[in-house]
Amino acid sequence: MKKRSLMCLILALSLLVCACAAPVEEGEERDSNYLYVYNYGTYIDPDVIDMFEEETGLTVVYDVFDTNEEMYPVISSGSVKYDVVCASEYTVEKLWKNGYLSEINLDNVPNFKYVNDICRQFAEQFDPGNKYSVPYNWGTVGILYNSRMIEEGEITKWSDLWKEEYFDEIMMMDSLRDIYVAPLCMLGYSINTTSEAEMREATDLLIKQKELVYSYKTDAIRDFLLNESAAIGQIYSGEALYCQEDDEDMVYVVPEEGSNIWFDCWVIPKNAQSQKNAELWIDFMLRPEIGFMTYEYVGYSTPNSATEEMIKEEYPEEIDNQALFPDQELVDNCEIFHFLGADVDRMYNNFWKELKAY
Amino acid sequence: MNKRSFTAPYIIWIIGGTLIPLAMMFYYGLTDESGTWTLQNILAIFEPGNLRALWKSLLYSAACTVVCLLLSYPIALILRNVKRAKGVIVFIFLLPMWVNFLLRTMAWQVLLEKGGVINGILSWIGLPKARLINTPGAIIMGMVYDFLPFMLLPINNVLSKVPNSLTEAAYDLGASKAQVITKVLLPLSVPGIVSGITMVFVPALTTFVISNMLGGGKILLIGNIIEQEFTVGDNWNLGAGLSIVMMIFILVSMAFIAKFDKKGEGLA
Incomplete structure (x- = not known):
């Protein structure tokens, strides 16, 4: 009895599949x-x-x-x-x-x-x-600032994001690899470093900066800059163009120390x-x-x-x-991200967690 | 159809919604990526970053619980004596709960933002702007706002069930107002207080949305750590392991309720 109903079911199902x-x-x-x-x-x-x-x-x-x-x-x-x-x-x-x-x-x-x-x-x-x-x-990763709040030309490099006068005005990216571009370039290291010591130094720099940071965001950074909740932020070049369209006083720079393309x-x-x-x-x-x-x-x-x-x-x-x-020489100064392997990923992640939990 | 078959939906629900996810959580939590059994995901709670997040979570949710208790108890005492329109007052407290809590938390973002409503008012009356959002205070504020009804309701339930004859007898025997509260009402409302405390403390302890939205990504609670292990960190084993640790806290709270609220009065 049971077997027969199973057969029926299979038959019905295969009919259904054909029909579909x-x-x-x-x-x-x-x-x-x-x-x-x-x-x-x-x-x-x-x-x-x-x-x-x-x-x-x-x-x-x-x-x-x-x-x-x-x-x-x-x-x-x-x-x-x-x-x-x-x-x-x-x-x-x-x-x-x-x-x-x-x-x-x-x-x-x-x-x-x-x-x-x-x-x-x-x-x-x-x-x-x-x-x-x-x-x-x-595109590239760079810095966008509001020239009504910060004088034009004041910002040329990553280390400007560590200046205490910009307390509570700085936005940094809430994205693991992107945020480390800033300290690693400042220190002159590759943004694809696999060295724990170099990442330690970079993390310490970011921890030092944390008190000055208004908030860590990803896509929302542009909105915070546009509504003047913050004066200066790490940003993708495309987002910067979007901001400039809305507000001509927004200035984009690719930092001197190099950056990510x-x-x-x-x-x-x-x-x-x-x-x-x-x-x-x-x-x-x-x-x-x-x-x-x-x-x-x-x-x-x-x-x-x-x-x-x-x-x-x-x-x-x-x-x-x-x-x-961007000029070819600017592009040559930039570096792309590489996939660094699961172990290095984990190391990055642990450092990032340390920064965020600090 | 016998009566037992009516339980089928419930049993399916429990198996699919509770038992299978729990089993998977324990499997992930107790294995590493290659599938071998290990305790390292549980012991990871003792790593400095995780421990710090856990400590912050305990601290903030404790603060939130205390504030909720201090706000709720006097209100519940007042409600006890309100004769008319009591339903309306309780209703007003419940009203915000009809709005999705994400929306309510977003509303706080708008209020607390640097260019937000509160700072707008401050600068309008000539005061300097204050750093409100992205601080521990903002997170605790958000927690209190979201979880206050969970404290008020159980206390109100228990207190309004205390017969008036008891307090009248106490007054007859010469007790002062303060004595009635501390010697009669407070001891009788312990079950409500305890279940209120757990119903506020546990969700506050594990929240990650409130800290995300009002902390600006600067303050990481244990809930955020777990969330990040599943999303950004791509380490489900560690995330599940830390979730198991959080379950221990929840079980302790439940044991706490069971001890003080034997009849389940506060949960009514």
Whole structure:
């Protein structure tokens, strides 16, 4: 009796599966009608998503995260299957070295031809040949200050963020690797140091600074600077451009001691449901006009050489803006983040915890 | 259908919502990344950073509990004597609880911010701006605001059940007002006080949202440490291990309730 009902159940289930599978075969060759995108918060023009949906007929399911550190466990645990994810270069490196990424077939991404030289040059350091990643935005980490509250030209280097006159006016990033850029560059160490002694020194510097800091935030820093809750803050170049648009008195500097240059890239996780849809998305994002929309909305430097020309044409006053088109010598002074291995990650994390708990 | 089958939803709920997560927490907490058994995640509580966060949590939640108690007890005493509109007064205290507590905490952010409402008023009347947010005081303030009803309700429950004849008898026998409070009402309200204390202390001890929002990322409580181990630190084993340590505190509090509030009066 029991056996028979089990058989019935199996039969019913397999019928159901066939029924569900049928319409897919009839339509276009497509693994899924959905595209699951995992991106930073406020990092895309919503119109771009609508345009993509309209053109491809796919439904985009869009989720956001705040930091790479928050996104990584979601991808590595495989608990949610995303088709395409936006990751910073050091996380790209960590993801592909640990085998969580699928290779991107660049034949399906013809617009890759637009990717500019700086992006290709630095890609060699974290993803040789762009096998696993395609750049989306890039920029530097620097300091933004309000020239109504601090005289213009006063701020040129990281160590200015340790001046006591700026008590309660300083915002620092609440993001592990980013916040350590400041003390490590000040000390003249690599931002990819694996030395515990160097990290000790850097942590001590940050602990010393903590009393002066107003708060540690990530995306919110720009809002605090704009509403004058703080006068000076560590910031991504793109966020700085956003602030300058709202308030012309905001001044961005890339500190003399050097800084971090970063690349946010699209990657395809190994457990993606549809590699094809993901590649459609990546190619779409590399179209010059979509790159321009992204620039207008997000305001970061674009990896797209055709988009660069469009920006220079549309906004000739931005050509000299170091936050947007930094000089080659400035870029050469910068360093990208590398994936440093689980043990070093843990060491960083322990130091960071010590700083935060202090 | 026998009666027992009605318990099925409850049993499924308990298994899925309590037993399985607990078992997973203990598994993660007692193993390392390779899956071998270890106690190091539990002992990690003694690392300086974690210990400091635990100490801060204990300190802040103790302060919050004391403030809640000092605010609630007099109110409960007053409520006991209110004849009319008592329901309305209790209702007013409960009203804020209908708003999601994240929103209420965000409201405090707006009030305490450097360019916020309170500082706006201060500078309007010509006083210098004060550093309000991102301080221990702001966090304790937020905790008190969020958890006050959990202290008031059990005390109010117990106190309003004390028959008037008892206090009248005490007055008849010559007791002063103060004596009635300290010798009659206070001893009788101990169960309510104890359950109020635990219901405030335990959630305050483990909060991480309030400290995140009102501490500006500068003040790390043990709840933040655990949260960060799961998110930023990507070390679920350590996070689970520290959660087990926190469970010990919660179990101690429950034992505390069981000792003083045998009939469960305060929880009614």
